[in-house]
Amino acid sequence: MPRPLVALGTSDPLVVLRGLEAALAGGPALLPVAPDAPALPTPPPADVRQGVALVVETSGSTGTGKRVALSSEALLAGAAAADAALGGPGGWVLALPTHYIAGLNVLTRSITAGTEPAVVPPGHFDAAAFADAADRLVTGPAAPRRYTSLVPVQLARVLDDERATAALAGFDAVLVGGQATPAALRERALGVGVRVVTTYGASETSGGCVYDGTPLGTVRTALDDGELLLSGPMLAEGYLDDDRRTAAAFVERDNARWYRTGDAATLDDGRVQVLGRLDDVVISGGEKVQLGAVERLVRDLPGQDGAVVTRRSSGEWGEVPVVVTERPLDLDTVREHVGSALGRAARPTAVVLVERMPMLPTGKPDRRAVQALASD
Structure with a gap:
């Protein structure tokens, strides 16, 4: 039986939060759409397969657009693995766009923790606004920890602001991903007491699934001619209405389903070092x-x-x-x-x-x- 796909604008992240709550509970699947995002060549379908809860559009930084289809099980598996790695559930400051998988992960983890994220206003990132959101963050006995997720340029801006840096140092973990984190930036953050956790993942893996080079507990890694492959319960269903691309990116190997990342990497005793895009x-x-x-x-x-x-x-x-x-x-x-x-x-x-x-x-x-x- 098909499931309706509802497109929601992301200008109000709390509206996206409510839509994601409904999707995870079995309601209509959610497609977050950024107000200024260029349209993909084909419009989204009105319905999706029953197993799809979330669709993430990504144009990528170099490639062509695609719609990644994720199930509730994949999203929740990613959230559970992250909580286990970080030390338990907590409250989150949302500083990333909610059409982006890392921003959607903040919402998913807030939902599973039963907490409400403190939202940095969308648009140009401002360190003072981040500090204000950190002041508003409320945690409780069931989810006492404090988390946020940033990209490297945001971390650099926070570290340039004394008040925002002090606020960030009060978090139990600061996830930094979306691209490689410069070693100098990481050392600078650690030097002022910020607990940085570098993350690696993609929309196809429900976001970050390798923390500080270590795969989360349910994640398996492999190399195929230097290309990094990832396997685990957080893998996407595939790409909407694109069987050819799905078959190329998601493959069967060793009695498991794997995602071909397109990234060159090395594995040293299970530790992942990503070298860059193969192409x-x-x-x-x-x-x-x-x-x-x-x-x-x-x-x-x-x-x-x-x-x-x-x-x-x-x-x-x-x-x-x-x-x-x-x-x-x-x-x-x-x-x-x-x-x-x-x-x-x-x-x-x-x-x-x-x-x-x-x-x-x-x-x-x-x-x-x-x-x-x-x-x-």
């Missing part, structure tokens, strides 16, 4: 250069935790890495820093200084727009 590679002078590895090194430099490394065509080398940043950066310094770790071919050939980094509503860099800036 985010340039061939420079005949050598393969992983742009994610270059970007991590650039972000370790002082003041460069928001820098992005992209590609530019080169008549001599084919393609070359280019750094795009909001803060001045000496090219010779970055070339020496990267080259000493990754070799000559990985050295960026230019630094492009921009007034403001193009960003997606999720808080991630808009990599297509960044590449266009580098090409220009």
Whole structure:
């Protein structure tokens, strides 16, 4: 029997919260839609399969749009695994958009904990508004802990504000994900008493399912020719009305269902280190250069935790890495820093200084727009 799919705008996160509560309880499936999000090429269906509770639209930072279909069981399994890893349920400050899986996870975990999230007003993130929300957060005996979830750029802004930093240091855990967290930013946060937990996951895994490199209790990991595969009860049902893409991303292996992440990674005694997108590679002078590895090194430099490394065509080398940043950066310094770790071919050939980094509503860099800036 089909289940109605209800689209809700995300301008009021508490309306999305009520819609998600209904969906988890067996009511209409929920499709959160950002007011300013570009429409996908095809409209959503009016109905979905009975097993689907939540549909997350994602355009990605580089790929084409898709609608990820998640069941109640997957969402609740992810919430339970996270609570077990963090030390139990608690109250949450919501600082992320609720059309984004990490923001929806905050709502799911609030629902399962029986708490009401304290909401940072949607729109441009403001550290003072975050501190205000932290002041409003109410916890109780059944869920006494304090949590929030941020992307790296938000964490950096909080750390630039004394009052917001003091508030953040009072949380039991601060989940930071959505993209790689620069080591320097993490160390800066830990140095002022902020309990940072770096997360890795995707809409297809009901959000973060690897914390500080360690898979949550019900998560299995594997490598297939260097690509990270994830398995567990929090996997999505697939993509709405896209059997071809579903079959490519979700595969049967070792009597289990796995999600092909598209990320290059290493596994060391079960610990996951993500190296970057498999397709985010340039061939420079005949050598393969992983742009994610270059970007991590650039972000370790002082003041460069928001820098992005992209590609530019080169008549001599084919393609070359280019750094795009909001803060001045000496090219010779970055070339020496990267080259000493990754070799000559990985050295960026230019630094492009921009007034403001193009960003997606999720808080991630808009990599297509960044590449266009580098090409220009």
